[in-house]
Amino acid sequence: MEFTDILIYAVYILIFPGALFTCLFGLWLAGVDRKVVARMQKRKGPPISQPAWDFLKLCGKETVIPAHAARGVYLAAPYIGLASLIVTVLFIPLGGLQAFSTGADTVVILYLLTIPTLAMIFGGSASGSPFAGVGASRTMVSIMAYELPFILVILAVGKGMTPDGYYFTFSLEQITNVQSVFGPNIFDWRLLPAAVAMLLVIPCEVGQHPFDVGEAETEICEGPLVEYSGKPLAVFKLSHAIKMFVMTALFCALFLGGITTGMLWLDVVLALCFCTAVTLVSMTLLNAISARWRVEQLFKFFWTVVSGLALASLLLVWFC
Amino acid sequence: MTYDVYMHFPVIAIMTFFVGAFIVTLCGSKEKIRNVVAGLAVLIPLTLLALLIKPVMVDGEIIVYWMGNWEPVEGYAIGIAIEVDALSLFFGLLVAIAVALSGFYSFQYIRQDDARGSYFTLYLMLSGGVMGIVLSGDLFNIYVMLEVMTFAAVGLTAFRTWNPNAREAAFKYLTVGSVGSTCALLGIALVYAQCHTLNLAQISAILPDNMTPTMVLAFALLFAGFGCKSFMFPFHPLAADAHGAAPSSVSVLISGVFTKTGVYGIIRVCYFLFRTMGNEAVQVLLIVIGCISMFVCVTMALNQHDFKRLLAFHSISQIGYILTSLGLCTALGVAGGLYHAINHTLFKGLLFLTAGSVLYATGTTYLEKLGGLARKMPKTTILFLVGAFSISGIPPFNGFYSKWMIYQATFEKSAETGNIFYALVTVVCVVTSVMTLASFVKVGHSVFFGQLRPELEGAKDPPLGMRVPMWIMAALCAFSGLFPNIMLDYVIVPAVNAVYNVIPYIDTAMGADYAATHLTSYMPLMNGQLSVIGAWSPLSWLLLFAIALAAVLLVSLLGRSNRSVTCVEDSKHAVFFGGEQAEYSHAAGGDLFWGFKHNLRHYLGYMSRVHTGVTNDYMVWALTALAVIIAYCFAFI
Secondary structure, X not given: OOHHHHHHHHHHHHHOOOHHHHHHHHHHHHHHHHHHHHHHOOOOOOOOOHHHHHHHHHHOOOEOXXXXXXXXXXXXXXXXXXXXXXXXXXXXOEOOEOOOOOOEOHHHHHHHOHHHHHHHHHHHHHOOOHHHHHHHHHHHHHHHHHHHHHHHHHHHXXXXXXXXXXXXXXXXXXXXXXXXXXXXXXXXXXXXXXXXXXXXXXXXXXXXXOOOHHHOHHHHOOHHHOOOOHHHHHHHHHHHHHHHHHHHHHHHHHHOOOOOOOOHHHHHHXXXXXXXXXXXHHHHHHHHHOOOOOHHHHHHHHHHHHHHHHHHHHHHHHHO | OOHHHHOOHHHHHHHHHHHHHHHHHHOOOOHHHHHHHHHHHHHHHHHHHHHOHHHHHHOOOOEEEEHHHOOOEOOEOOOOEEEXXXXXXXXXXXXXXXXXXXXXXXXXXXXXXXXXXXXXXXXXXXXXXXXXXXXXXXXXXXXXXXXXXXXXXXXXXXXOOOOHXXXXXXXXXXXXXXXXXXXXXXXXXXXXXXXXXXXXXXXXXXXXXXXXXXXXXXXXXXXXXXXXXXXXXXXXXXXXXXXXXXXXXXXXXXHHHHHHHHHHHHHHHHHHHOOHHHOHHHHHHHHHHHHHHHHHHHHHHHOOOEHHHHHHHHHHHHHHHHHHHHHOOOHHHHHHHHXXXXXXXXXXXXXXXXXXXXXXXXXXXXXXXXXXXXXXXXXXXXXHHHHHHHHOOOOOOHHHHHHHHHHXXXXXXXXXXXXXXXXXXXXXXXXXXXXXXHHHHHHXXXXXXXXOOHHHOOOOOOOHHHHHHHHHHHHHHHHHHHOHHHHHHHHHHHHHHHHHOOHHHHHHHHOOOHHHHHOOOOOOOOOOOOOOOOOEOHHXXXXXXXXXXXXXXXXXXXXXXXXXXXXXXXXXXXXXXOOOOOOOOOOOHHHOOHHHHHHOHHHHHHHHHHOOOOHHHHHHHHHHHHHHHHXXXXXXX
């Protein structure tokens, strides 16, 4: 490997689309989300840069470690979660930019996405607070809730048809390539229910209102985050923002991929615009119009309605 | 080393265990000598089998050892053979590793028990029995070893005789387990009547072309017999009791090794002896049993309140993965199943040993009586987390790699056959995996995190002698997750090739061209090529993760350090209780996952009701299962 290669990879990992850009874009998405929700509720809302300022403010605050906490896990959890999220971004093709997309496939990403949530569960659980215990339990239930429709969506997208016949794949690269020939999956009527299911999975995986049962502020004081303060809390908030980016980017790769203009930078900008649009449709809209669900409602909804949609798509792809 | 030297290794490996078992008894109460003998008895087989990796796995040789030099006469194998191909060696290695690590763990672990002498006798008998099964080339020999293994395991289950649960579990195990042994014996008798031989290689050559109705019955009996030994559904309640009540070091063997002999037996029966695996009915039978085992046991595990019982149910759930994957009858499926078998031995061994450490330190494994141990037992906590992440398939640990192979194998099978059934099997596997994660979150939260119970103030990490075997297992978990290519090249693929092509297995034992003359309708059961439809490179993930973590930490450390250093018992550092007086309120154990349990309450309630714990009921299940399997085989084969 030559020096320029190393430099290019370093840029990929650390600046774009890696650590720095991911953080900034995630915070921007969170800001847009808050602003639009406020406008929908006829409020003026904070400036779009507010999540970034919140992050910086938290970084300056004192980090209090509860006397009952298991210190190692308590302090390590947020950083491990953030780092694994940044790595997950690298595996998802963004526009035509496939930095490391041969490193992992859709199923791997499904599993990689549990790591940040798991970090939050164990971090919260290590804090020794009963609120965090309840929050961790609820967060785990929401993981169980969304995983079923998620895998059904992956299988539905993974089976497609080309003029040569069927193909079965988990590879994001191949899914993108096929879409660049046959048009984005979202225009395939058989995959439409799966797309809707995925739009509902996104807020649940991100932990966004109305599916934020694990962090319900008014009931269990932000659950796993109740004891966190200072930098670790800032990192968790940042991870939450980045998750919005990861999930929308994954949606774009699965359903809106392969739209090319011929210029790489324009493709990437277009993909980022799609990410924003998906954020508005899947997260902001639900956030603004719905109250928080109870945990058993959430589980039931995902295992019946959302899974039903995804399963319908799978059956349609199979038999139509 | 030449063939003349290493052809003796397998038989020495088996003998060492049995000879060791008797010498241990002679040592009486001399603890040091006994430990040295037991240590040697578990290390020698491991060394010998490790030396066989080069000739058998890499060079593809097959070792045949005729006991007493009774070689085949006029095409009939009259003597007892020990035949080691890559598949046997694969299982042999798995056994040797688990036995060695768990053996070293037991030196410290059973120090509080009485009757330590008989512990090692039984332990080595169990190990020898298991090793005998996987290395033997003779069907009746397998049965004998099966009985040795079963009775040693029953004895070890009841080892802590002061514990009534242990005695009860041993009794259940004895009665219902005997159904399995009886089935196996009956099946073997029928095969002998038909083929006039007990040699595995010779039967593999004769039987597939002579599938009379009697042989269908024999197949069903052998299948049920080995299935009972692998504790597949509906034989699973035995495992829960036995694993739960036995000392942890024995649970490692029962869960990691004993059940694998059942899997090994099923592979030999379905892929070698009868070669019925090409029949779609048998594939569906294995897959359906695998999926039911997987799902039922993981939901049962979510309901458990005891650390070790929970682990026991997870064993069967993971056996379900293995059976499902083997049932696919594709190269990737067999590879995934075998990979999961070795991973299961490693991570479940690790988890049982951590459970043993918790028991050693606190005297209980009851989830509701534990809590907050991470502050007192930090090393055990890390080991537990490695095991928990491995079993729940969190990348980059080993459980993920094998599960990922299984998902691909099932999805690929659905591509080959165009049957949506296999895609739904993928879904069951993924859902089971996330429930596995949930139940380990439950264990982690209930045992290691949360508030420390006042009565556990004195708990501390186990001594070095117990920690080292656990670290080795954890390191192996990480290794087999991070370097799948090495595992595949040296261990898995040779074993898959052995399953794929049975001709060398027959010819090496019975002489050249024996297979060609007897097995006229030979067709390979599956495509021998491993092909993957996805991508996952754990090493590049690890590299990227390390860089990202370094970057994140660096940025974090660059800022002002503003951590409050003093960690004293004041209100600032106390846990938030909404302004109320702090009290002990650890939400753990059965309190967790209410939303999930509420939605599935009818199903979970039904499952709790039918698992009565009464031996008679489980006997009825076992016999019903036997009847169903026999009827199914007659209907579809």
